[in-house]
Amino acid sequence: AQSVTQPDIHITVSEGASLELRCNYSYGATPYLFWYVQSPGQGLQLLLKYFSGDTLVQGIKGFEAEFKRSQSSFNLRKPSVHWSDAAEYFCAVTPLNFGNEKLTFGTGTRLTIIP
Amino acid sequence: EAEVAQSPRYKITEKSQAVAFWCDPISGHATLYWYRQILGQGPELLVQFQDESVVDDSQLPKDRFSAERLKGVDSTLKIQPAELGDSAMYLCASSLASASGSGEQFFGPGTRLTVL
Numbered sequence: 749a750q751s752v753t754q755p756d757i758h759i760t761v762s763e764g765a766s767l768e769l770r771c772n773y774s775y776g777a778t779p780y781l782f783w784y785v786q787s788p789g790q791g792l793q794l795l796l797k798y799f800s801g802d803t804l805v806q807g808i809k810g811f812e813a814e815f816k817r818s819q820s821s822f823n824l825r826k827p828s829v830h831w832s833d834a835a836e837y838f839c840a841v842t843p844l845n846f847g848n849e850k851l852t853f854g855t856g857t858r859l860t861i862i863p
Numbered sequence: 864e865a866e867v868a869q870s871p872r873y874k875i876t877e878k879s880q881a882v883a884f885w886c887d888p889i890s891g892h893a894t895l896y897w898y899r900q901i902l903g904q905g906p907e908l909l910v911q912f913q914d915e916s917v918v919d920d921s922q923l924p925k926d927r928f929s930a931e932r933l934k935g936v937d938s939t940l941k942i943q944p945a946e947l948g949d950s951a952m953y954l955c956a957s958s959l960a961s962a963s964g965s966g967e968q969f970f971g972p973g974t975r976l977t978v979l
Contacts, residue, residue, distance in 0.1 A: 752905075784970075791867075791954055791970035792906070838905050849894065849958060850919060851968060853905030 750775040752839050754854035762862050763831055769824040769857050771839030779841040781822040782851070783813055786836045795837075798822065809833070834861045865889040867971035869955050875977045881943035884974045888937070888957030894918075896968060897930055897940050900952040909953075912938060945978045952976075 751774045761767055773779060780799050784792040796807025803815040813824045822839060836858050840851045868887040876882050888895050893914050898906035909928065911919040914935040923930065927946070932938040942949055952975050956968040 782967075789973075789975065791869075791972045792956075793970070794967055797967060840905075849968070850896075850908050850911060851906075853907070855903070855905050 750779060750841050750843065750852050752841055752852055752854035754837075754839055754857050756857045757855070758858045758860065760860040760862060761829055764828050767824075767826045767829045767833070767859070769837050769839075769859070771822045771824065771854060772820050773822065773839075773841050774820065775841060775843075777843075778817065779843060781813075781815060782840045782842070783807065783811070783822075783824050784838045784840060784853075785809075786838065786856075788835075792838065795824070829859075829861055831861045831863070834859055865969075867955055867957055867969050869953075869971035869974055871974060872972060873975045873977075875979065876945050877979050878947055879944040881941065882945050882976065883942075884940045884953050884955075884976075886938045886940070886955030886971060888955070889969055892957035892959055892969070893935070894958045895932055895938050896956040896958075897938070898954040898956065900954055900973070902951070906952075906954055909940070942976075945976075947978050950976055950978045 753772045782797045783795040786792050795811050796805050798805050798815045806812050811826050815822050836856045838856045839854045842851050870885050895912040897909045900906040909923045910930045912932045915932050930940045952973045954973045955971045958968045
């Protein structure tokens with residue numbers, strides 16, 4: 749069965765500093781990978797996704813993620829965080845077979861931004 | 864911009880009572896999902912519909928939970944009777960179903976359920 753691990757439960761960074769959120773997955777083949785962001789009390793918004801091709805993908809709000817097959821990782825990065833980036837971030841995978849697009853999520857990383 | 868609608872946004876109920884949540888997916892999205900998100904965890908799939916048919920309900924506690932999507936558009940998730948452990952955020956999502964599949968699921972704002 750596929751699984752996703754986000755080893756950092758909570759990360760605190762200063763505004764303007766760089767950010768990297770870790771995500772490791774376990775799956776028999778290359779899965780399709782996603783990062784979602786969730787503000788308090790809200791639903792999830794897609795930041796970016798990886799299906800194939802260039803392993804460095806760009807997303808919204810200045811985020812990017814790099815797929816590394818050898819490390820089974822899909823880490824999220826941002827060069828300079830803003831106070832509005834404070835939220836919960838979820839990595840997710842899916843086998844993306846037609847008719848079965850079930851997402852398996854990690855437990856999330858809560859990001860706190862300090863002035 | 865089209866959005867997934869959910870209601871109510873918040874629901875407080877007492878254990879053993881019945882509760883129902885409603886979801887209206889983005890127009891044209893054939894696939895609809897209900898997820899449960901317990902505080903401090905990631906969402907977990909409860910049930911997936913393709914049009915009006917259930918594709919996956921393996922994680923749905925069928926003794927107390929039911930879900931329907933009668934006309935293949937909006938959907939209702941019901942819990943009867945509610946238990947303390949059902950307190951969670953219930954998220955609805957929808958996606959286009961196609962042979963290539965974009966994989967992108969669009970989420971609604973969720974319903975926060977508190978069982979007292």
